[in-house]
Amino acid sequence: MRMAELSERSGVPTATIKYYLREGLLRPGRRINATQAAYDEEHLRRLRLVRALIQVGRMPVAMAREVLVAVEDESLDRHSRIGAAVWSLPDDSPPAASGTAATGPAAPVPDAAVEAAEQQATELLVRLGWSFGSEARAESPAYRRLVEAIAALERSGYPCTLEDLLAYGRSAGELGAVDLDMIERYEPGTRQVEAAVAGTVLYEPVLLSLRRLAQAEESNRRFGEGG
Amino acid sequence: MRMAELSERSGVPTATIKYYLREGLLRPGRRINATQAAYDEEHLRRLRLVRALIQVGRMPVAMAREVLVAVEDESLDRHSRIGAAVWSLPDDSPPAASGTAATGPAAPVPDAAVEAAEQQATELLVRLGWSFGSEARAESPAYRRLVEAIAALERSGYPCTLEDLLAYGRSAGELGAVDLDMIERYEPGTRQVEAAVAGTVLYEPVLLSLRRLAQAEESNRRFGEGG
Numbered sequence: 158m159r160m161a162e163l164s165e166r167s168g169v170p171t172a173t174i175k176y177y178l179r180e181g182l183l184r185p186g187r188r189i190n191a192t193q194a195a196y197d198e199e200h201l202r203r204l205r206l207v208r209a210l211i212q213v214g215r216m217p218v219a220m221a222r223e224v225l226v227a228v229e230d231e232s233l234d235r236h237s238r239i240g241a242a243v244w245s246l247p248d249d250s251p252p253a254a255s256g257t258a259a260t261g262p263a264a265p266v267p268d269a270a271v272e273a274a275e276q277q278a279t280e281l282l283v284r285l286g287w288s289f290g291s292e293a294r295a296e297s298p299a300y301r302r303l304v305e306a307i308a309a310l311e312r313s314g315y316p317c318t319l320e321d322l323l324a325y326g327r328s329a330g331e332l333g334a335v336d337l338d339m340i341e342r343y344e345p346g347t348r349q350v351e352a353a354v355a356g357t358v359l360y361e362p363v364l365l366s367l368r369r370l371a372q373a374e375e376s377n378r379r380f381g382e383g384g
Numbered sequence: 385m386r387m388a389e390l391s392e393r394s395g396v397p398t399a400t401i402k403y404y405l406r407e408g409l410l411r412p413g414r415r416i417n418a419t420q421a422a423y424d425e426e427h428l429r430r431l432r433l434v435r436a437l438i439q440v441g442r443m444p445v446a447m448a449r450e451v452l453v454a455v456e457d458e459s460l461d462r463h464s465r466i467g468a469a470v471w472s473l474p475d476d477s478p479p480a481a482s483g484t485a486a487t488g489p490a491a492p493v494p495d496a497a498v499e500a501a502e503q504q505a506t507e508l509l510v511r512l513g514w515s516f517g518s519e520a521r522a523e524s525p526a527y528r529r530l531v532e533a534i535a536a537l538e539r540s541g542y543p544c545t546l547e548d549l550l551a552y553g554r555s556a557g558e559l560g561a562v563d564l565d566m567i568e569r570y571e572p573g574t575r576q577v578e579a580a581v582a583g584t585v586l587y588e589p590v591l592l593s594l595r596r597l598a599q600a601e602e603s604n605r606r607f608g609e610g611g
Contacts, residue, residue, distance in 0.1 A: 209540040236607035240600055289604040299596035306589035313436040315582050324562040326594055328555040333598025335551040355542050362533035367553055369526035371560025377516040380463035
């Protein structure tokens with residue numbers, strides 16, 4: 158297909174497609190003459206993934222490029238490919254540099270709250286029976302983020318108990334199984350790794366919005382006028 | 385306590401505390417002489433909440449101020465106070481204006497994907513038995529975000545089924561109950577509304593990081609070398 162059709166089918170404006178091509182997020186099409194190129198279904202699929210990473214996952218272009226490199230690394234076995242690609246996804250913590258004037262200084266450096274949080278996180282994962290990657294865990298962005306989140310609860314005056322975290326962990330465990338079921342609908346290989354990356358990013362807002370709706374529902378049940 | 389102690393106990397630098405005072409996010413302390421004021425435990429609690437909203441929730445100051453107004457609205461009953469305060473929390477969708485050069489144009493305006501997503505979201509909430517607020521739902525930020533997230537899945541080429549959403553919804557329902565249990569540890573009133581707001585914001589990174597760790601665990605179980 159020509160770029161116009163690629164744009165129409167993806168809903169991505171041609172100017173944006175050209176920008177992704179220049180930035181190396183999308184492979185060049187097959188040249189058909191001096192000014193035109195042809196694109197195929199793989200371009201379309203990749204373009205949609207790039208848009209998901211950048212618009213929903215709010216990734217800077219350089220990070221999206223790194224994720225795509227991990228997606229295409231065929232040297233790894235299936236678990237490692239999915240793991241490496243999802244691992245490469247940045248969390249969406251606030252960028253360290255921007256907005257200092259408006260939001261005040263960034264979070265403090267590691268402190269007593271972080272040390273206590275490390276212990277709690279380790280204990281949590283043991284209790285959940287999640288042993289995978291326990292050696293490399295300290296390097297994992299998701300694990301670092303968990304520790305920082307537990308420390309933030311402590312610093313905010315709302316310390317969490319191990320039981321609170323276990324309740325969250327059990328629900329997260331169910332979601333992990335649902336996510337892998339969804340991934341297994343796709344054939345093993347790059348297609349499946351793409352699905353893992355897209356699902357990880359695209360279901361985050363689904364989950365957060367459903368949690369808020371569930372809170373409203375539960376609050377109404379417990380404290381509402383009918384309750 | 386003096387400002388120095390407030391800073392030490394909260395971990396928030398005095399320059400930031402002065403900034404929050406100027407912006408009206410924190411009530412002035414009790415004047416003790418021409419240059420000094422005294423602060424109490426309520427200031428400390430409020431300061432920690434403000435920091436949670438701004439640093440973890442990544443809220444602009446103006447939004448944090450709106451949330452605090454909702455927290456303090458004593459004219460409502462208990463469910464409505466919690467609901468209004470949590471309702472006032474912005475989602476953390478990417479800001480419409482910034483970063484256009486780096487990330488391309490913002491998401492498209494409502495389209496066929498959004499219309500289909502509305503239907504799916506409505507059906508989902510009926511199946512979950514979540515009837516609260518069904519009339520006002522279209523106005524709810526969480527509901528709008530859910531619809532947009534379902535539409536983004538469709539546009540990205542990973543359409544979700546009602547069963548996928550139900551699996552997410554059931555886990556979210558469990559989390560909503562856990563969240564309300566945590567809120568009920570605090571006495572009804574402003575203290576409880578603050579806890580609801582803080583918990584909603586502070587547990588989001590806990591949840592997202594645990595989901596990623598659960599995915600890694602599940603992927604290793606299914607596809608890992610030992611599996």
